[in-house]
Amino acid sequence: MSFFRINNLKKSFYDLQALAGVSFEVKEGEILGLIGPNGSGKTTLFNCVTGMLKVSGGEVFFRSREVTNYKPHSLYKLGVGRTFQLVQLFPEMTVMENMLMAIQESQGSIWTRLFSIGEEENRRKALELLEFLDILHLKDQIAENLSYGQQKLLDLGMVLMSDPELVLLDEPLAGVNPSLANNILKRISELNGRDKTFLIIEHNMEAVMDIASRIVVLDHGEKIAQGRPERIQEDELVLEAYFGG
Amino acid sequence: MQLPASNKKYILSAVLYVAAVISVPFFVGFSPYYLYLSTLVVIYIISVMGLNITLGYAGQITLGHAAFMGIGAYTVSILTLRGWSFWPAFLLAGLISLLLGAIIGLPAIRVKDHYLAFVTLGFGSIIFLFMTNEEELTGGFRGLYGIERPQIFSLSLSSDRAFYFFVASFLLILTAAGLWLLNSKWGRAFKAIRENEKRAEMVGVNLLAYKVAAFAIGSLYAGLSGGLLALLMRFIEPTSFPVTESFWLLIMLVVGGRGRFEGAFIGPLVVMVLPELLRGTEGLYFVLFSLISLFILIFWPSGLAGLLETLFEKVFDREMPGLTK
Numbered sequence: 001m002s003f004f005r006i007n008n009l010k011k012s013f014y015d016l017q018a019l020a021g022v023s024f025e026v027k028e029g030e031i032l033g034l035i036g037p038n039g040s041g042k043t044t045l046f047n048c049v050t051g052m053l054k055v056s057g058g059e060v061f062f063r064s065r066e067v068t069n070y071k072p073h074s075l076y077k078l079g080v081g082r083t084f085q086l087v088q089l090f091p092e093m094t095v096m097e098n099m100l101m102a103i104q105e106s107q108g109s110i111w112t113r114l115f116s117i118g119e120e121e122n123r124r125k126a127l128e129l130l131e132f133l134d135i136l137h138l139k140d141q142i143a144e145n146l147s148y149g150q151q152k153l154l155d156l157g158m159v160l161m162s163d164p165e166l167v168l169l170d171e172p173l174a175g176v177n178p179s180l181a182n183n184i185l186k187r188i189s190e191l192n193g194r195d196k197t198f199l200i201i202e203h204n205m206e207a208v209m210d211i212a213s214r215i216v217v218l219d220h221g222e223k224i225a226q227g228r229p230e231r232i233q234e235d236e237l238v239l240e241a242y243f244g245g
Numbered sequence: 246m247q248l249p250a251s252n253k254k255y256i257l258s259a260v261l262y263v264a265a266v267i268s269v270p271f272f273v274g275f276s277p278y279y280l281y282l283s284t285l286v287v288i289y290i291i292s293v294m295g296l297n298i299t300l301g302y303a304g305q306i307t308l309g310h311a312a313f314m315g316i317g318a319y320t321v322s323i324l325t326l327r328g329w330s331f332w333p334a335f336l337l338a339g340l341i342s343l344l345l346g347a348i349i350g351l352p353a354i355r356v357k358d359h360y361l362a363f364v365t366l367g368f369g370s371i372i373f374l375f376m377t378n379e380e381e382l383t384g385g386f387r388g389l390y391g392i393e394r395p396q397i398f399s400l401s402l403s404s405d406r407a408f409y410f411f412v413a414s415f416l417l418i419l420t421a422a423g424l425w426l427l428n429s430k431w432g433r434a435f436k437a438i439r440e441n442e443k444r445a446e447m448v449g450v451n452l453l454a455y456k457v458a459a460f461a462i463g464s465l466y467a468g469l470s471g472g473l474l475a476l477l478m479r480f481i482e483p484t485s486f487p488v489t490e491s492f493w494l495l496i497m498l499v500v501g502g503r504g505r506f507e508g509a510f511i512g513p514l515v516v517m518v519l520p521e522l523l524r525g526t527e528g529l530y531f532v533l534f535s536l537i538s539l540f541i542l543i544f545w546p547s548g549l550a551g552l553l554e555t556l557f558e559k560v561f562d563r564e565m566p567g568l569t570k
Contacts, residue, residue: 076449088444105449113430
């Protein structure tokens with residue numbers, strides 16, 4: 001049974017083909033790095049597989065179930081969480097409210113949500129995660145008052161609240177100082193050790209080569225290589241895509 | 246049944262809000278004119294509370310809110326004039342507003358901001374045209390006369406004072422319900438949609454369900470307030486619910502403070518009482534009123550409720566207790 005599989009995924013914006021039939025698989029328990037030059041279609045791929053964009057062709061499977069064009073909220077309930085390239089929070093809510101918001105919709109029905117059942121358990125979980133991410137002291141702060149790095153950590157915390165099986169991270173290290181970047185990488189590795197599967201877009205080559213067990217490389221909407229990091233580093237097509245031939 | 250502590254808190258807040266409102270005639274006096282004005286303010290508070298749910302909390306712009314007041318008013322008037330008793334007519338008015346509100350909420354899944362404003366504005370215009378043109382049903386521009394106030398057990402509501410407390414009791418119920426809703430997970434989901442729709446969707450928020458709910462509930466409040474308005478006036482005509490009335494409701498909410506529970510109380514009070522206070526200035530009153538409103542919007546974009554919060558924080562050096570924002 002495949003865990004998460006993308007088959008011949010296509011996306012066009014009028015004449016521009018952003019994804020020209022991309023296929024690959026994410027294996028359960030791995031960290032898969034998705035790299036490629038700017039404009040190669042990485043974020044478009046994330047948007048397509050999470051239902052934020054309608055695909056033009058191809059299929060997406062999660063645990064052998066076809067989830068192509070599923071709405072983001074349905075996919076979230078199945079256990080797929082994602083972050084965005086630019087931090088996406090609820091800016092006027094506190095850190096704690098952001099965390100609670102990230103889990104409430106995956107519990108119960110819309111009617112039970114009219115009564116605040118299960119909030120204490122969620123609060124306890126949020127506190128644990130905030131401590132794990134070293135931002136526990138900020139729990140009552142308004143999210144928009146946090147530094148960018150702290151917002152990134154909160155972003156990661158939110159995606160972990162509902163215990164997704166697959167976590168899609170879109171440039172988790174972008175705009176973050178080196179020590180915080182190390183901190184984030186350490187957290188991802190630790191979570192991976194706890195059986196969380198990650199699909200990560202990242203431009204920091206050193207970091208992605210270090211943390212990912214396999215890499216998929218996109219260029220102009222096509223997959224040009226996939227394999228172990230050490231092999232990707234020597235792949236001619238990859239070097240050409242990044243440095244020009 | 247033992248209520249959870251948090252629910253007791255909302256009921257207590259609701260009682261405090263409403264007590265503050267009801268006490269007004271005790272200060273200004275029970276003259277027919279003041280009672281009429283106070284009742285009108287309470288009715289508009291109910292309507293603006295609904296607008297606050299749709300626009301203030303869930304962030305869905307609507308310029309058709311007055312149409313729902315019209316729907317409520319006409320439903321109650323048409324049915325009671327045809328022999329229905331008040332309660333079923335009033336319930337049906339609420340139900341129709343709720344359902345039409347839900348239908349108006351449907352386009353919100355595809356259109357946003359200014360475009361949504363136009364869609365709702367269009368709805369408001371259609372309802373206004375319906376009220377003016379369907380003469381057999383609505384009486385057209387002549388309106389509908391002779392709407393009777395109901396009797397509760399042996400208590401007649403024909404006296405203005407009894408009617409004032411009758412309307413205030415609705416305010417109490419709807420305030421408690423509003424506080425409960427906005428402090429539930431629904432309230433948080435509404436705010437999530439307002440603050441970041443993209444992220445809301447990605448943390449599992451069903452945008453369609455919550456947007457439709459925000460419109461439906463807001464419209465229900467408007468419909469019920471419209472029903473009460475018909476009883477207050479005992480006469481209704483389409484010109485009570487033109488498209489511009491929706492703008493007035495919007496001004497009330499923005500001046501009061503959108504997305505702040507107290508905003509729906511302060512806004513109608515200020516917007517409806519201020520012209521009365523400025524009456525002595527004769528021709529200038531509208532200019533002064535507009536200037537004061539503009540001043541509030543420029544210096545306190547979070548409205549008078551926001552200003553109140555800031556002042557409280559400055560004086561007591563802590564957040565105002567019991568806020569629902």
